[in-house]
Amino acid sequence: MSLPPEGGTPNENIKAERQTKIFMTTPASESLPQYFTRRSEEVNQWLDSLLPKESTPPVNLHKAMRYSMFAGGKRLRPVLVLASGEALGAATDDLMPAACALEMIHTYSLIHDDLPAMDNDDLRRGRPTCHKAFGEAMAILAGDALLTQAFRVLALDAPHRDALKQLRVIGEIAKAAGTVEALIGGQVVDMESEGQTVDAATLDYIHRSKTGAMIRAAVIVGGLIAEATDEQMSKLDDYSRRIGLAFQIADDILDVTQTSEQLGKTAGKDQAASKATYPAIHGLEASKKKAHELVDEAIAIIASLGGDTQILAAIASFIVARKS
Numbered sequence: 621m622s623l624p625p626e627g628g629t630p631n632e633n634i635k636a637e638r639q640t641k642i643f644m645t646t647p648a649s650e651s652l653p654q655y656f657t658r659r660s661e662e663v664n665q666w667l668d669s670l671l672p673k674e675s676t677p678p679v680n681l682h683k684a685m686r687y688s689m690f691a692g693g694k695r696l697r698p699v700l701v702l703a704s705g706e707a708l709g710a711a712t713d714d715l716m717p718a719a720c721a722l723e724m725i726h727t728y729s730l731i732h733d734d735l736p737a738m739d740n741d742d743l744r745r746g747r748p749t750c751h752k753a754f755g756e757a758m759a760i761l762a763g764d765a766l767l768t769q770a771f772r773v774l775a776l777d778a779p780h781r782d783a784l785k786q787l788r789v790i791g792e793i794a795k796a797a798g799t800v801e802a803l804i805g806g807q808v809v810d811m812e813s814e815g816q817t818v819d820a821a822t823l824d825y826i827h828r829s830k831t832g833a834m835i836r837a838a839v840i841v842g843g844l845i846a847e848a849t850d851e852q853m854s855k856l857d858d859y860s861r862r863i864g865l866a867f868q869i870a871d872d873i874l875d876v877t878q879t880s881e882q883l884g885k886t887a888g889k890d891q892a893a894s895k896a897t898y899p900a901i902h903g904l905e906a907s908k909k910k911a912h913e914l915v916d917e918a919i920a921i922i923a924s925l926g927g928d929t930q931i932l933a934a935i936a937s938f939i940v941a942r943k944s
Contacts, residue, residue: 656695663695663699667689671724684754684758687753697838698719698838700839700932701718701719704843707925708925709927710846715842715845721773725770728767750762789841796837807830809825810830814895819901823896823897831868831871832861858918862914866939870911874942898910911939
């Protein structure tokens with residue numbers, strides 16, 4: 621994908637870039653890290669075109685948004701949109717706006733999660749958090765702006781001609797970012813559970829909502845844009861729920877086994893804050909076993925999806941093999 625022309629609005633830039641439909645295939649010789657690198661670069665190009673430039677007033681707000689948006693990260697959620705949609709024949713250009721919108725929402729949640737009123741963290745992706753770099757007020761507004769921009773993109777920059785499909789995509793993402801078994805609801809229960817005795821059911825609710833809902837949405841949205849059958853959507857749902865929970869279990873494990881330098885964020889914060897985690901409730905070895913079981917189930921489910929599911933299977937394995 622070529623870079624958009626300078627000076628155009630996000631909508632105009634995307635239209636200019638969308639002159640040619642592109643189907644991305646993964647060469648057999650390409651490793652998963654290479655795949656992530658390539659797709660992340662593509663996602664970053666689209667994000668650059670969909671966000672206001674730093675020079676656009678108010679300058680400090682747009683600098684703060686871009687500071688966090690381009691701080692690095694695995695781009696797991698947009699990659700899942702691409703992998704699930706492309707496995708079922710969707711064009712990359714049709715998938716990218718939703719993929720980028722999900723990453724904007726994810727980044728907004730990280731900015732707010734790091735605030736002193738929440739997790740009070742000074743480090744994210746190996747550098748000072750947004751509120752440390754720009755102040756608390758600007759960080760709050762940057763998060764708000766990224767959330768708003770995500771839905772602007774979904775409403776105005778998505779290329780779907782089918783209005784019903786577009787509404788379903790917007791609805792799925794809005795639901796995942798909301799309060800009922802979703803991102804914000806999970807964050808609330810996570811905060812309220814600090815220092816409390818939490819049972820396994822509550823812990824699963826937190827993980828399924830705070831982390832799993834947005835991962836599930838990424839996979840489901842790819843399927844919706846690809847016009848997957850009901851049977852395929854059911855399999856994508858089952859796959860996504862398993863990798864979503866496995867991802868957060870793996871995060872819990874990494875928090876107690878890795879250093880801050882390895883993670884790019886402060887290690888040991890969960891234990892210090894007496895947060896509900898899988899190792900704290902189930903033990904480290906049982907947590908590792910559960911994560912691997914979930915991944916094995918996800919890979920078995922996705923094998924019968926139809927289409928090329930090699931990347932989806934590899935992503936599932938990566939979730940528990942990663943070191944940060």
